[in-house]
Amino acid sequence: MAFPQTRPQAPQLPQHLLRTIECQQGAVRAVRFNADGNYLMSCGSDKSLKLWSVSTGTLLKSYSGHGYEVLDADGSFDNSLICTCSSDKTVILWDVATGQVTRKLRGHAGKVNCVQFNEEANVIFSGSIDGTVRCWDVRSRRYEPIQVLDEATDGVSSLKLMQHELLTGSVDGRLRRYDLRIGQLHVDFINSPITCVCFSQDAQCTLSSSLDSTLRLLDKSTGEMLGEFTGHKMKGYKLDCCLTSKDTHVLSCSEDGHVYCWDLVEGSLTLKLSVGQAVVQSLSFHPTETCLLTAMEGRVQVWGAEPKETEEDVMDT
Amino acid sequence: MASDSDGDEDFVSFGTPLEPLEEDEPTKKPVPLHEQTVKDEKGRYQRFHGAFTGGFSAGYFNSVGSKEGWSPSTFVSSRQQKVEKQHVRPEDFMDEEDFSEHGIAPAQITTSQEFSSSHRDKAREKARAVNAQAALIPGDTLLEELIAPARLSIGVELLRKMGWKEGQGVGPRVKRKARRQQTGEARPYGCVLPPAGSEDSEDDDDDDFAPENVTFAPKDVTPVDFTPRLGVQGLGRGVDCSEAHSKAPAEGGVAGQAFGVGALEDDDEDVYQRDSMSRYDTELGGEEPGDGLYGWTAPQQYTKKRDKNKDASYLGKILEGFTLAQKTVEDKTIFAPPTLPRDYRPVHRFHPSIPIARLSGVSPALAEALRTSRGHMVKEEPQEGGRHKMDSSHRGALLGEDALQGPSSVMELLRPEDRQRLLNLRNSSTTPSANAPASSSHRTSSSGGSLPGSLTGSLTAQSSAATCPPALQQQQEALASWRGVQSSAQTFRPFDNNPSKQARYELYLNSLRQGDKDALEQSVDSGMTEWERSREKEEFVRSSILYRPTSSSLSSRFTRAKDKESEDNTVEVSRDQESDVDDKQAAVKMKMFGKLTRETFEWHPDKLLCKRFNVPDPYPGSSMLGLPKVKRDKFSVFNFLTVTESRETAPPKSPETKKKSRWDDSKQKKKVKEEEEDEPRTQPALPEDTTEPEDQQSSDKKKKDGEEEEEEEEEEESRPPMDLFKAIFAGSSDEKSSSSEAEEEEEEEDTKEEEGKISTQPQNLFNISNVKTSITASSTSVTSATTSTSQTVKAVVLSQSSSQEEFGPKLPPRSAALIRGGATSIRSPREEEKPRRTSKEKKHKNKKPHKDKKKKKHKKHKHKAKQKKSKKEESDSSEEDKDQEGDGQVSTEELLKRLKSVQSHQTR
Known part of the structure; x- marks a missing residue:
């Protein structure tokens, strides 16, 4: 790219391909680390969710039960539960060990884009194309959501939870942050359909990617923009973005087959990781280490900071 | 029995005396009739089952069990402790009441042995006397008699003193009648009973020569013994053989002894007695001489009554210290029941029942509920109709059941005030009828100018309907029901089509809520005519009572109809509208994120959600969820x-x-x-x-x-x-x-x-x-x-x-x-x-x-x-x-x- 690498921060960025996993479950809609980063979940368009070991790349379990392609997944903190959401408008809670459906939660009027546990994994939040976020109780036997957040005027494309705060990004171009402790809803206007939202690890900033091919880092409390990251291409697809585990860099998928990596503070592009020719659909950053998962088409790739001898290096641009 | 008493202090009292009254003791309430129950000695209810179900109850609900069930007797016997043999008598299985005077087997006080003049004793003595004579040693029995006390009953001794001799009948002496004509005729028939026993022989002897002036002692008749033979052995057992031996030679013939009679039988006359037909009634209607009993087929002599007066006069010998009674014992005269008055009608009328249904403000259903539930609250009327009129609680009480759990009546669901109000309402229903003449007289008298002092001055202005006591009561009732009630938008608006009137009504309600006494006066428009005002007041009072706020317990059972939307054209709209988008867009274009693009709303999370997040509820009091809404x-x-x-x-x-x-x-x-x-x-x-x-x-x-x-x-x-x-x-x-x-x-x-x-x-x-x-x-x-x-x-x-x-x-x-x-x-x-x-x-x-x-x-x-x-x-x-x-x-x-x-x- 046009930007020269300001500093050779190679060790801090996952620029070496460690492993490629052919998931064989159709297109991989999303790839997610589990809570400790030892496993990864791949959401396939063939209605299945697969659990893999990150270190060895072996398939551990396949979870099937959805009626349509799986769009998102999240694992509980104790790795005992997995929740997934799907185009079949349902949210499913899985028992990890047995692979059985613990609960199938119906209620959304459209396909469910995103799903996440809260910290204690006793509530599942799911955001749907129907513009609502539903809070499902894991503890009780109720099949009705605890609460339905229908403030969004368009589909909810992404949501994240951190402590007592819920961050949702909606296609109506607004970033909504529900603060349960204060009892307030903060709405930030972005003016472009939001595809993905993230909290920073220190929970002070929010990162949002929108269809105007821009990532914006906003101060959580005031809503002021701290940084803007451009250069990638995100015009039509719902692509993920994330922050590194140390909050040093911002990463985003791109439709041009790359993963872009910016320095958080300077806003300069530090890495343009070429993943492939197609669109990079999803990515996930290891919770503690420098390790990145990318999903393109039917395969998941694991990227690390240090190259493995068996893996082929990917060219740095 | 009243006897001829010599002392004045000798009273004879009848019945059980009342308990002595103590002054400081509070007078006991008389037990009302419906609570008086018949119990037996054990405290069990004597409940009549009806003829077909066994009459009065016996045992435990007509069973052999008890309340705890039937418990079999235990039998424990060991080598050390042998169980005693238990002799079970029929009495063990009988109820105590059966031993009473009217029971099946009355256990009465009877005369003891020495005072009883039992026939058997006599017979035994007779036999003994006979034995004595027939004994080998003649003085044998004499000696025995000397040693053993004579066991003559007191009656026998008295009779003897009165000149009775053994073998004689008791009673005044009689002239000999020709009584036994037939006996002679009967003799030719074979086996005739020997004239065993002294009486028959005597009779026979006397029969032949009967001097005119000689009276005889009445014949000693052995009364027919109706008691069954108690001996369990068969015929001819337990007989003294000596008597049999002695008897036959004494009579000198075998005449009359039939087969089957035990050879050792002593008194077999009751077996082989030949009754003459003359001793029996042979015709209907004909009066037997001296006998008023028709159709009685027992021997006449036994049943014949004697004239007591005659007896007294004919008594031969009067014991010293005794005199003949001057007057005979009078029969108890039984008086006829009093004649009923002519206009008496055997119908019992109870206190006039309250015509609740006539009460204006109460619906028939409520009245019915009141009537039925009243049995619970106040017991005024005795149960008239027996068990079919008893309600369930009464029957349960009679049967000893436990009371049902939970509220048994609608009344108990109400708040105490409401219940009181209902009671008042019911009472007030009685007052109008009672006061009806009074109030009408009030009106007439008020026209006459003399107003009863009970009416307050402020009320005089009101219409007659409003002034009458029920109206006052209603006002107070409305006041009581509305006082302290939070004003809510959900109260019914009865005068919706007339806004000004509705406004006045609400004013009235408001003042009611504040406990204002003269709420009516304040709320009514002064510009109206007297008549209008009074009417409106009446309406207000009535509607305020009609649409009084329900108590929480009641209202929780009902849900308000939701289809009011057709009437009010409002929509729930979130209160905080988002501000202009254009500004924000402009701000975004200028990358002026922050205040321009940030908006903050009040947001109410669900309580459960807060709980799951371990976060205190930010709005503890509020019940709404999400963004606050307003009606538009x-x-x-x-x-x-x-x-x-x-x-x-x-x-x-x-x-x-x-x-x-x-x-x-x-x-x-x-x-x-x-x-x-x-x-x-x-x-x-x-x-x-x-x-x-x-x-x-x-x-x-x-x-x-x-x-x-x-x-x-x-x-x-x-x-x-x-x-x-x-x-x-x-x-x-x-x-x-x-x-x-x-x-x-x-x-x-x-x-x-x-x-x-x-x-x-x-x-x-x-x-x-x-x-x-x-x-x-x-x-x-x-x-x-x-x-x-x-x-x-x-x-x-x-x-x-x-x-x-x-x-x-x-x-x-x-x-x-x-x-x-x-x-x-x-x-x-x-x-x-x-x-x-x-x-x-x-x-x-x-x-x-x-x-x-x-x-x-x-x-x-x-x-x-x-x-x-x-x-x-x-x-x-x-x-x-x-x-x-x-x-x-x-x-x-x-x-x-x-x-x-x-x-x-x-x-x-």
Whole structure:
């Protein structure tokens, strides 16, 4: 790219391909680390969710039960539960060990884009194309959501939870942050359909990617923009973005087959990781280490900071 | 029995005396009749079962068990402790009451052995005497008699002293009658009973010579022994053999001894006695001499009554110290029952029952409930009709059942005050009837001038209906029921059609809530006539009682009807409306994130959610969820204005979107990437399109026409010179606080564009609902434009808008739904779905190289773009976007302008 690498921060960025996993479950809609980063979940368009070991790349379990392609997944903190959401408008809670459906939660009027546990994994939040976020109780036997957040005027494309705060990004171009402790809803206007939202690890900033091919880092409390990251291409697809585990860099998928990596503070592009020719659909950053998962088409790739001898290096641009 | 008493202090008392009364002891309440129950000695209820079910109960509910059930007797026997043999008597299985005087086996006091003159004793003595004579040693029995005490009963001794001798009958002496004619005749028949026993022989002897002046002692008759033979052995057992031996030689013949008689039988006369027929009644009606018993077939002598007077006179010898009674013992005279008075009617009438049903304010159902439940609360009337009239609790009590758990009556569900009120109400129902004459007299007397002092002065002004005590009571009742009740919007409004009256009524209620005593007086309009006022007061009181707030326990059982919506045309709208989007958009363009783009609302999380998050509920008291809502007029234009604003670009987008449904265009949707940039905005994809396509076409035309007209109108009317706009909008962005201005601008541009476009773009049409919204939007925009421009036009436009409001009622649901649905569908489907789907297709269908796919995508896109007739528009906007992106540092004015234009595209 046009930007020269300001500093050779190679060790801090996952620029070496460690492993490629052919998931064989159709297109991989999303790839997610589990809570400790030892496993990864791949959401396939063939209605299945697969659990893999990150270190060895072996398939551990396949979870099937959805009626349509799986769009998102999240694992509980104790790795005992997995929740997934799907185009079949349902949210499913899985028992990890047995692979059985613990609960199938119906209620959304459209396909469910995103799903996440809260910290204690006793509530599942799911955001749907129907513009609502539903809070499902894991503890009780109720099949009705605890609460339905229908403030969004368009589909909810992404949501994240951190402590007592819920961050949702909606296609109506607004970033909504529900603060349960204060009892307030903060709405930030972005003016472009939001595809993905993230909290920073220190929970002070929010990162949002929108269809105007821009990532914006906003101060959580005031809503002021701290940084803007451009250069990638995100015009039509719902692509993920994330922050590194140390909050040093911002990463985003791109439709041009790359993963872009910016320095958080300077806003300069530090890495343009070429993943492939197609669109990079999803990515996930290891919770503690420098390790990145990318999903393109039917395969998941694991990227690390240090190259493995068996893996082929990917060219740095 | 009263006897001839010599002392005055000798009283004879009858019955059981009353317990001595103690002064300080409170007088016991008399047990009411219905609580008096018959019990037996053990405290068991004597309950009559009816003849067919066994009469009075016996045992435990006519069973051998007990309350704890039937317990068999235990039998324990061991070597050390042998169990004693138990002799079970029939009495063990009998109830105690059967031993009583009237029982089956009365256990009475009987005379002891020495006082009883039993026949058997006598016979034994006789036998002994005979034995003595027949004994080998004649003095044998004599010696025995000397040693052994004579066991003569006291009666025998007395009789002896009175000159009775053994073998004689008891009674006055009689002249010998020829009694036994037949006996002689009977003799020729074979085996005749020997004249065994002294009496028969005596009789026979006397029979022959009967001197006139000689009286004889009456014949000693052995009464027929009705007691059954107690001996368990058979015939001829237990007989003294010595007697048998002695007897036969004494009589000197075997005459009369039949077979089967035990040889050792001593007194076999009761077996072989020959009765003569003369001793029996042989004819009906004929009176037997000296015998008043008809049809009695027992021997006459035994049953013959003797005249007592005669007896007394004929008693031969009177014991010393005794005299004959002067007067005979009188029979107890039994008096006839008193004659009933002539007008007596054997019907019992109870206290007049309360005619609850007649009470005005109480429904028949309530009255019924009162009547039935009253048995619980006050026991006034005795149970009249026996067990069929008893209610369940009574029967349960009689049967010893436990009382049922939980409220047994509706009354117990009520609050104490309410119950009291009901009771009062019932009591008051009695008072009117009782007071009816009184109150009428009041009225008459008041006309006469003498008013009873009980009426207060303030009440005199009221009508007679209001002044009567029940009305007062009602007022107080209303006061009691409303006092302290929180004012809630849910109270019924009885006078809704008369606002002023309703207002007065509410005033009255309010003062009632505050416990105001003369609430009525204050609330009534003083401008009305006396009669009106009094009427209204009455109505208020009545309705306040009728629609009194229900107690919480009761009201919780009912839910309020929800279909009131038809009446109140309000809609729940979130209280905090989002502020103007345009400002924010402008701010975003200028990258001025922060205050301009940040909005904060009050948001209420669910309690459970807070609990799950271990977070205290931020609004502990509130029951609402989510954003606070307010009620707005349902069909207000402004409602839609805000909606369209807040929904931002939703309605404007519809025109383009409607061309292609979201679903079918999804496949074509691979566009050139630059165009994709615009797509989000340009793709509304109305769900309704798919459902009503034919509708659409027709409506399209209509709409087109309508739109054109509208726009023309607008152009003519509202189009101010461009300078004006420029002057206005070149100023500060602050001025554009209202979106209407922005819209106006859009409108303007739209119209410009549309002038050229409309004719060529038939597909740029809304379906009906869209038309309407667009019309309203345009009209409102017109209004806003006029406000900014000229006042005169404004009036016109306002009328226009109001005229559009007429067909508003059909609008809201459709447009709202449309906006909502459209909004949800606008971007999300294609942005999120499409890529995936397409990629999926790619993968599944063919493993073509990626580039191919992309090309394909592009082709599709282009193809679609061709189809699109609004392409021009899009390209325009895209160009603009590009411009904006390209040169970030344009002047703010320029930026704003562009913003407007962009927006106009969007909103279109």
